[in-house]
Each structure stands twice: as structure tokens, then as C-alpha cells.
Amino acid sequence: MTERLVVIGNGMAPGRMLEHLFEVAPDRYQITIFNAEPRVNYDRIMLSPVLSGEKEFEEIVIHGDGWYIKHGITLYKGHRIVAIDRDAKTVTSNRGVTESYDKLVIATGSVPFIIPVPGRDLPGVLSYRDLDDVSAMLLAAQSRAKAVVIGGGLLGLEAAAGLAERGMDVTVLHVMPTLMERQLDPAAGYLLQKAVEERGIKVRTKANTRAIVGNGKVEGVELDSGEIIPATLVVMAVGIRPNVGLAREAGLEVNRGIVTDDRMVTSDPDILSIGECTEVDGHVYGLVAPLYEMAKVAAAKLADGDDKRFIHSDTPTKLKVTGIDLYSIGDFADGEDREEIILRDASAGIYKRVILQDNKIIGTVLFGETGDGAWFNDLKKKAVDISEMRDTLIFGQAFQGGASADPLAAVAALADDAEICGCNGVCKGRIVSAITEKGLTSLDDVRAHTKASASCGTCTGLVEKIMTLTLGERYNPAAVQPMCACTDLGHDDVRRLIKAKALKTIPAVMQELEWKTSCGCAKCRPALNYYLVADWPAEYADDYQSRFINERVHANIQKDGTYSVVPRMWGGVTSASELRAIADVVDKFAIPTVKVTGGQRIDMLGIKKEDLPAVWADLGKAGFVSGHAYAKGLRTVKTCVGTDWCRFGTQDSTGLGIRIEKFMWGSWTPAKVKMAVSGCPRNCAEATCKDVGVICVDSGYEIHFAGAAGLDIKGTEVLGLVRTEDEALEAIVALTQMYREQARYLERIYKWAKRVGLDEIRRQIMADPEKRKAYYDRFVFSQTFAQVDPWSERVSGKDKHEFQPMAVAAFKEAAE
């Protein structure tokens, strides 16, 4: 029987541990993860760029839902483990789930340290630890009011920079005389303070917080001096503590962290501990590199693999604030037996200091120019005697051996075992061999295969230089993301060139735009087919072989190869005869599951492909047409009952919804489009999380767009208010056509809108009647070719080959 492995915590360390485990012992364990956070594993180091707006949450996800499915992992999201029963070998979550384990891994991470001052519980006081904290800060930042960050360390400064970037007036309070005193010497701390202040952030050092003041919510921070600094948001970033409560209650040996041996095993041989909650050989860790090392060791232990042991090593500190370059590693305190070499360039804001003991580097602090950090660290690690290069050491690697000051040459000169990515422990040689052996040409590929620069990303420049050295001109970092491996062009260029060169078939596009493959791939062909359908509705002959199976057979493929069928129910309204027809079809074809969908219609699941045309024939007789539930196209228009029945309804929302759906059905769009019309601001049709929504009000129709309620949740933006149904329809149709003409394939409206700008869309659709009318007319023209029911076409025999096997073979014996 497979052994059961339970993991408490779903942060970066356990995620990495499982990756290693799947490499060496893929089928050894049946795995269950409990995550106190209600989401998948993401890159916590990258929360700062999310806060500052340089990245989106989706970009920092490490393992999407698919990864858990692929590996058969049961992931309990939003479940905090409240008890470990070591005798019964079970764990129990706060939501009452109990799972038993053969091996247990505790990876509960750390909790932010909250300084015990009065007012620490006031609303508006946050820590800086997970995505929820970032979301709360972003919400607070919308007010553009005053924020105080308590703590001038790595986290505090990143939070301050992010909040300032979002328009807040930020003050950093730090107890010590200089910033980041644990990683920087006073000189570098001073330069850092100057750089931080240049971004409009106020810094108060030697500032001890006495209380957080406010009546019902935060109003300010009171210092020991009695001075009160006004603030509506206070972020506490004074440090973290290993989260050991659960382990302590379970009776495991706990010191500062959960104590383990150098194979990550706790005082209970069946329980391992990794991550920030762990204490090994007297050390606890907060930076990712040693945590990933723990992950590697734990995976080897769980697989009974090689005898990996955890060995302490120093990790460099880097600050992730764009424009501030800072690097420090090792020991930088003064001492009798120590020497130092210092380089200062005040006008350029550069400070470099290397600390030596017995002619060997033991510490490095770099500010303003950190390109040589990896080289200094390499010399330190290898304990190289630097006496021969002592005079030029501080100028960096490029000055050794008469080489030029070319930064590329510096990377070229690095030894193969020089560490490039500290987070993931990737050396130069491994990156070079991955590039040459696997033929990698993009940064994303290199990240996928080696993990180099895939965590905090500060070594991206180094990795790109290695790619340039290895690939020469074949690597072009400035290039746009190509559509796929078949072309170097991005979606926008392809769309532009299709129009500019009047390309009207897929072979023409591939020939003229110099496709690198003979007939494309499963990524580019559906995209090209859509672009051509959208741009040349009268001339282009739809290429069904370039459509995904669902759009080719007009039903939704299920995991067992059967299909589901959803007929249109205009505006979500049905009747006894329609329901009777559905019931008859379900009986006749023994359809196993009938389900009401979120879009107010009925889904019949588990239909054999061969039965589809007959099912559609029966549905067609009852007046049903395809609901396009499978299409990158108009799906549903959800409605409430409006003035027909509702005592609050302000307009005929059902009628408008049906009108929109009857006008727009059949149109292909870059990604699916879901709409809704609510009859009053109570919004029972949930129009404010749709691609396009309408909220009826007494004075007319408020048109919304760019909502999302799937992988992302996002409320809509208001397009504008119109007086009549006709105006509402025209604006909605024009908006949809603008989206059809401009978006990239598979890009939902909210992503497209973010890219082109909400104001630009409002300007074109609401403020420019001529443009609006032109979009509207082009949509109407395109509909004359699109509004054909695909089901009735197939009932009449179109694409017959799609629905029948080519041949059936049987055993000879059976046939005789």
C-alpha cells in the first residue's frame, strides 16, 4: 500500500520538497496538504513587487491548481491544523477534517512579530506576511493617505517602497540608528536611508514606538518622545518568529524553532520539519536559499534516498526595491584581526566594502553597484587567498587579469561552479548546460528547467548575460513574448499584420509572416483562426481543424471522453414544454447527469459522441439551439425578473437580457464572454462580476465591464450610464466589437481592458458616437455570417465524420 504523507503548510519550502520528491520517488506517497491560506503555493518573496504594482498575483504563483491535480495531491485550502495526535498518527483541521499519516512534514513557517504596545489591535494595523496582508494594504493605499511602517529592515523597507509607489505618504520608524543594521554597516545604511528618502519616504531612526493611537481605528503612532505621527495605516514589520505552537502542543522538542537533526527529522522519527519554523544546529532561517536546501534534504530523507545532510551557510541579502541595489553577505563587523578594503563614489552613490581576515574574504557589503556580489561571494565560499589581486580586488572581477570593464566579460570569467541564483542554488555551469543541451532560448524556459532567477528574480540580469554569452545573437531579451514557438512575432504584431497585409487564410499568414513550422501548433492555429474569423467575416472560411475539440464538435469534452450539452435558454427563462423536451432527451439517451449551471441553464453531462447529432435533433425539434457553452464566444446573459415581477425592479431586466442574447449569440470572441442584467442595484443577477453587466436604475442603464469571477475575482468597472435600452445595446455591442478587434486570443475582457486602459475604452465607446457606431456596424455585419445554429447544421449532416468511428474491429471468434 502507498504510504500516506501529510504536509502542514503550503509555502515555498514544502512545494520545493514535493518537487524533489516527485523526481526521486514519484509514486511512493499519497500526499495531502493542509494550507491555512485559501490558495495555491506562491512565491512569497515576490509579494513586494505585487504591492508596488510591478507584478500581478498570477505571475508569482509557483504551483497552479493543475500541478496538484497532476500529482494526485489532495490540497485543503483554508484549513489550519489545530491538533497533531502522535499516538493515533492523525492531524485535525479547524474545519474538522482528520487525516492519518505515515510521515508528517511540519512547514508552518513563521508569524510576524507584533510589538506589544497599546493599540496594536486597532483596525488599520497590519503585518506584512501573506497575500491577504498585501490585499489589505492595497485597499488602504487607495485612500492615498498617510502610512507608518514600523521596522527599517528588509521587509519594512520593501513595504514602505510599495506603499509609496501606490501613492501613500509613508514614514518608516526604525529603533536602531541606521537602517538594516543586521545586514549593512553604518555607511551603507546611511546611503540606503538617502536613497529611500529620495523616493519621498520619510525615515525616522532611533524612533521607539510607545503606542498606536486611535478611536475605533488607527489615527497615528505615538513615539517615546510623546510625538504623534498621524497615519491611517500602520504596518508592523519588525521581524518574524518561527510558528511553533502546534509542534509544542504535540510535545515535539521546540527551542526557538522546531528542533530537527541535519536530516530535518524532529524528535519524533515520523515527523519532519522544514522552513522558517525549523531550527537546525542552533540556526533558524528566514531567507529562501537555506529553506530550499532543507526541502532538498527532507525529500531525500522521505525517499530513503542518498544521505543528504543540511549544512549551514551564509546567504546574501538583497533588497527588492527597484532602483536600489544592495548586497551583503557574511560578517562585516570591525575587529583587531580584520582588514577592510573600501571604495566610495559619493556622486554616484556607490559604496563597496570587503572585509578580510588572513587575506581571505569573510564579508562583503555593496551599495549602488552590486554586479560583483556573486564573484565576491564565490571567493569567500572558496576561501581564496586574494593577496595577489589585493590592489584591484575592490574594483571587481572585470579588473582582474587585465580584462576589460565589460559586464559581459565579468560573467564570462566566472567559474562554472560560481553560484548565480542564491535562492535556488544554481551555478553558472548548470545554466549553460541546460541552455545548450535542451536548446533553451527564452528566459522563461531557463527558469522552467533550472529554476535560476525563478524566485526573487534579482539575478535575472546575470542569467540573461549567461544566455547572451551562450546563445549569442539568438538571444534577444527585449523581444516581445512570441505567440508560440512557431514565430517570433507577438499576438499584437500578428493581428496588425493580418490587417495591414490583408492576409485571409492561415497558410497565407504562415507564409507571409515566416512561420517556422509547416502548419503551426495547437497554440497558434486556434488564435490565427479566431483573428481571421474576426477580421474577415465575409471572406474567411473557418478552419475547423484549427479549433479545439469543443468548438469543432459544439459540445464540451469531459474527462472520460464523453460530452456535455447545454442548450440556450434565453435570459435564463424556460417553459414547461422546454423542460419536458429536455426530460425526454435525458430518458431517451440515458444521460447520466443533469445539472443547473451558474449561467441559468441546464447542462446534460456524459453523452457519447456518437449520440450528439441525435440529441441535438430532438432538442432542435423543441426549439432549442446551441448554448455555445463550449465557445470562445457569447455564453450566457444572466438576468433577474425585473419589473415583470419584482417589487424593486426599475426596468425590464429580463427583456433586455433576452434582447442582448438574441442579438449577440453566435459571435466568436477572443475568450468567453459572460453577461448579466440586474433590474436594480440589489444586483440579483450578479452583473458586477461579469465580462459585461448592466445595472438598471430609475434613470436608465448603468453599463459595467471588465469583471471576473474565476481564477481571479474582480468587480466590474463602470463604462457609463445611458437612458434607453437601445443606447445600452449599442454601447454593449460596440464594446464587444472593440474587444473582438483588439484583444489577444484567450485574453478575457478584464485583462484586455487593463492593457489598453479603461479611459481609452470609455473614450471610444461612450464619448465618440462615430466610433461607437462604426464598431456597432461591424459587429452587425459579422453577425450575418455567424448566427447559424451549429447543432442544426450537424443534424443535417455537416461534419458527419466527426461523430462516427472510422471503422470497428472485433475478435474473429466473437464474430463467428
Added chain:
Amino acid sequence: MMTWFDIGGIDDIPRRGARCVKTPHGKIGVFRTQDDRIFAIEDHCPHKGGPLSQGIVHGAAVTCPLHNWVISLETGMALGADEGSVKTIPVRVENGRITLGLGEILMAAE
């Protein structure tokens, strides 16, 4: 001994398309490429058993409709970062007719 089982004409399969053949050992996907080469492989993705004959055909490969694994029609091996393979079935094309080498026990079902 291999017996050759006639499944139909080359024009029964669309270019860059596929059909499936049912056998007692499971389904076989028969593929026609852009340049009219014919391939036959098990119609069962090594990943989660997806019906490969329903995928998009490009070059001499097919992308599985369930989770986008790309399978080589020539070797049956998964391409790219994925690992796994499906059986390939011998194919002959003569005078526009396609026959599959299915082993001696099979014949057409009536």
C-alpha cells in the same frame, strides 16, 4: 503473423485531422497530416487517457484535448517537458486505402 485490416479511404480523414477506430483492445486514433502522411497510435493519452484523435494535429504531432500534452505521431512519445508514450500501430496506404496491422485475431465487425 500480422494481418492487415482495411479501415477506409484516405479522404475519410480530413487533412490535419483524425478519426478513431474501435477495437476490442481499445480505440486507435488514425491521423492524416498536412502532407497526407497517415499515422495510427493508441487513442489514449499517456497522461490522463485523453482521446488523442480529438486533438489538434500539427506537423507530425497531436496535442491532447484534455491537458495539452503533445504526442509525436511518428514515435508515440510525449514531446517537450512531459514524459510518457503510446503504442504506434503499423499503417499501410495503397491506392488511397488505409490498412492497419492489427494482429491476426481481428476482423471487421458487422
